[in-house]
Amino acid sequence: MDLPVHLARLVHINALACDFRRVVDYRIRLHEARLLTSYLAAPSGLALQVDYSSLLATSLHVRRFISECAGLGVMTAGSESLFSWKPGRNTLHSFDVLPPGPLQTKYGTFGVRPDLLFHLPNGPVAGEARGRHREAKTLFPKNPDSNQKKRLLQLASWSADLQDHPYFMSWVWIGATGVGVDIFIPKAGWLGGDGVQLGAIQEEYEPDWWIEPPRRVRGSELDDGMDRRPSALRPGRRRTNVVAIRDRTDERVGDVLDTLYRTAGPTVGSFAGVPVRGSWASADELGTARHDVLIGVLAEYPSGQRRARRHPEGIELAGKRADVHLEGRLLTVVRETGGTWPSWAQLEDELLEV
Incomplete structure (x- = not known):
């Protein structure tokens, strides 16, 4: 399937991907946009392409930066196709910089969490964006990657702690043959109780893999260095004032x-x-x-x-x-x-x- 990804949208979402608690500088945002668009292009319309030979020659941290930036843009495009999400002033915020108040109380500020929270008319959907470069001849692996499975286990546990909170994960692959994405969504009937509806992708395309909802992940199975405090993995479940959350996020x-x-x-x-x-x-x-x-x-x-x-x-x-x-x-x-x-x-x- 083709997933339309606009290069300007990709620059846009990364320009706003700032940690509010740190220094924010326009010059750095523009420099990062220059770097990103030096490696990525969309010369034939909306199909992302990459200068792979240059990407392969660069340092690991630069490859990760390009891959993760591409991942954010592709995840945003995926949310539009999957859930008919519409970008707007109050429709998106980052889990890394949640505003104080009800939102932090609901989701917490430590531990395993997705990247972005998309606000839909009938409830929120969490999105996880990952990006990796791939040196194999084929762009997509034949079977789910072990890192994909590990992250899905963590996200499923996070979702279960929030009463089966809806979520999805996009995993971008950048390789010699182009840019592609694996999209993972919970199995039908297990997307959560908020009535979130999938778009045309589910109807038109059969899944390549089924990964059953896993058992709860024990603390020892989490990534090294992640906060394992119970309060981080079991945030409170108070009712959330959506208007107040959006006002704080907008601020x-x-x-x-x-x-x-x-x-x-x-x-x-x-x-x-x-x-x-x-x-x-x-x-x-x-x-x-x-x-x-x-x-x-x-x-x-x-x-x-x-x-x-x-x-x-x-x-x-x-x-x-x-x-x-x-x-x-x-x-x-x-x-x-x-x-x-x-x-x-x-x-x-x-x-x-x-």
Whole structure:
């Protein structure tokens, strides 16, 4: 099956993947976007490709960075296809930086946990993103990888401690033949009691593997270094005020965007009538650039009078193909290199409805 992954969305989700408790700096986000788009590309539309020979030649920690970043983007795309999740201002947050209050009480702050929490109209779904490079000739293993099984055991135990909380895991493989993903979901009827519905993937595609719901994992079986305190694995089950959670999450995301805006340099123009900061950069970490990347941060949320156009197949900007993603105060663009970078006025004309 084909899972559409937008390169600009991948840059967007990683630009927001900040630990609120640490230093947040626009320059670092842009540098990471340059590095990411130096190795990854989508020249034929939405099919992710990788400069595998360069990736194989680099250090292990860089390979892990590229793989994990790709994993986050692919997991987000998977949530849209699996659960019809829609990106928005209050629909996503990270387990690593849960806001204080009901959300931390419900999920805890230590121990085995997934990566992201997707808010759906009928309940939350947790998502785990993993990414690995693969040197074998075939992109996908014939049988579930031992690391996949181990992580699924941990996630199943986490889910059981939260009354069978819905979850899924995406495992991205990056190899010589391209980029692919294994998606793991609990067996039908074991997705949890919140009424979460699967999308067309379950109906149109048969699973390759069945992994039965495992027994509860003992503390000694967890990864080394993980917190094994009972309070970490058995968080409280109080009723959660969803509005309060989303308000706190929105405030935290707003803090990140405020910091990105403040560290992005001088105001360079306006977008939708709002001052904007940010700059273009060439993805030339491996030599001659194939892409230019833009991360634009708006001073505040647009008024909503002009809605963003959806461009599932990409658009043409100043004579070059581009992939764009506009959500809230953050605009990301990945454009084929060459020619003059489009102005903010051109971006506004192309990206916003009249």
